[in-house]
Each structure stands twice: as C-alpha cells, then as structure tokens.
Amino acid sequence: MTPDPIAEVVAAREEARRRKDAHVDVCFLATVGAQGRPEARPVSLRDIDAGGFGMLLNARSPKWRQIERSGQCSLTILWSSVERQYRVYGALRPMHPDRLRFWWARKVLGSRLLEHYYEAYTSQSEPLASRAAFLDGIAELGRRYPDATSVPAPEGLRGVCLWPTEIDVWHASPADRLHDRRRFTRRGEDWTIETLVP
Ligand SMILES: Cc1cc2nc3c(=O)[nH]c(=O)nc-3n(C[C@H](O)[C@H](O)[C@H](O)COP(=O)(O)O)c2cc1C
Numbered sequence: 497m498t499p500d501p502i503a504e505v506v507a508a509r510e511e512a513r514r515r516k517d518a519h520v521d522v523c524f525l526a527t528v529g530a531q532g533r534p535e536a537r538p539v540s541l542r543d544i545d546a547g548g549f550g551m552l553l554n555a556r557s558p559k560w561r562q563i564e565r566s567g568q569c570s571l572t573i574l575w576s577s578v579e580r581q582y583r584v585y586g587a588l589r590p591m592h593p594d595r596l597r598f599w600w601a602r603k604v605l606g607s608r609l610l611e612h613y614y615e616a617y618t619s620q621s622e623p624l625a626s627r628a629a630f631l632d633g634i635a636e637l638g639r640r641y642p643d644a645t646s647v648p649a650p651e652g653l654r655g656v657c658l659w660p661t662e663i664d665v666w667h668a669s670p671a672d673r674l675h676d677r678r679r680f681t682r683r684g685e686d687w688t689i690e691t692l693v694p
Pocket of ligand 1: 522537538541553554558559621
C-alpha cells in the first residue's frame, strides 16, 4: 500500500490555509494553444478529493477550446507557505452537479453576471470596443438579475475536475537547496512512487 498523493495535497492545503497562504485556492492551468503554443493562467482551485482537482471554466473561452482541441491540460500548484509545488497531469472529468451548484452559490453578483456576459454579449478574452461598453453590458444584465440569488448558472459554465494519473511533488529543502522530489504514478487502485533528481 503506497501513500496517497491526493491525501498529501489535501493535508498540505489545510496547513497552507492555516498559514494564510495567498494562493491556497489558486492553481495554474496549462493548455496547448494554436501551433502548439503553451498557455498558462491562474484559475481558482475548488475541491481536491478522489475525484480530482476542481475548477470552474467557461466553454466560451480560449482555454476551453484549447482543451477540447488538444484533449490536454495540466495544473501547477505553488503553496510557498508550506514550501510545496505540485504538478498534476491526468484527464478532465465533469464535476459532480451538487458541487457545481455549491460553487456557483458562492459566486458574488459581479462574478455571476460576468459568466452571463460571455453568452449575452462577447466571449471571454475577446476584444471589446471599450471598458465602458463592457460595463454597459454588465449594467444591463444587472437590471435583468438584480441580486446574486436571482442569477441562474449559465449554459456555458463548466465544472471540471482534473483526475490525476501523475502528480509530481516538489518539497523545498531551503537549508541546503537539495529539494525533495517525488513522482506518483497511478497504477489501478494504487500509486507507484519514484524519487526524482530535484
Ligand atoms: C486569482 C485568479 C483566479 C482566477 N480564477 C479563474 C477561474 O476560476 N476561472 C476562469 O475561467 N478564470 C479565472 N481567472 C482568470 C484567468 O486567469 C484568465 O485570465 C481567463 O480565464 C481567460 O483565460 P483564457 O483566455 O486563457 O481562456 C482567474 C484569475 C486570477 C488572477
């Protein structure tokens, strides 16, 4: 029976939260863009459990199109308060609908209106005529949905979990800089561990 790397990540996150790590709920999602260009951006990290590493993305975004086209993405997590980095590889799976509802319920009004903006006006990361034009659109949506609870989850919202098949763990050793590196690879129900050159 090998140690479960997901349990290790969950424990490290609890400790990072206790230490008020600014990035405890953030990960970096990497995708493959046009002509193989690597693209990475921070996204909010939701649940971490046996189902994987949860995120909310919009289907009307470059990152989503890149994932659909290439079938590939990976995550990097850096929690400096606990001196740990994780690189996570695997397959994207849908988030459980209950958890998607849970996370949608936690979004503030502006964040919910923005998700609707992608559908009602212009997709995420597309150019705009001006910031004022954008705010006009948000104001219009605000008149339609005056408070957060009245805003339904839009069709394009995707709750997904990166179900890991490989987790590369980097644990800093600041005193001598000879950091500890382990690679966990899923083998059926279990994981194999290799020690890597840091
Ligand atoms: C701390 C932080 C958290 C973010 N969380 C999310 C998120 O949960 N989902 C998301 O789609 N974008 C999130 N973003 C915005 C993305 O980094 C990115 O700018 C946006 O999704 C457009 O990416 P794309 O053009 O590659 O699709 C976040 C940005 C920051 C700085």
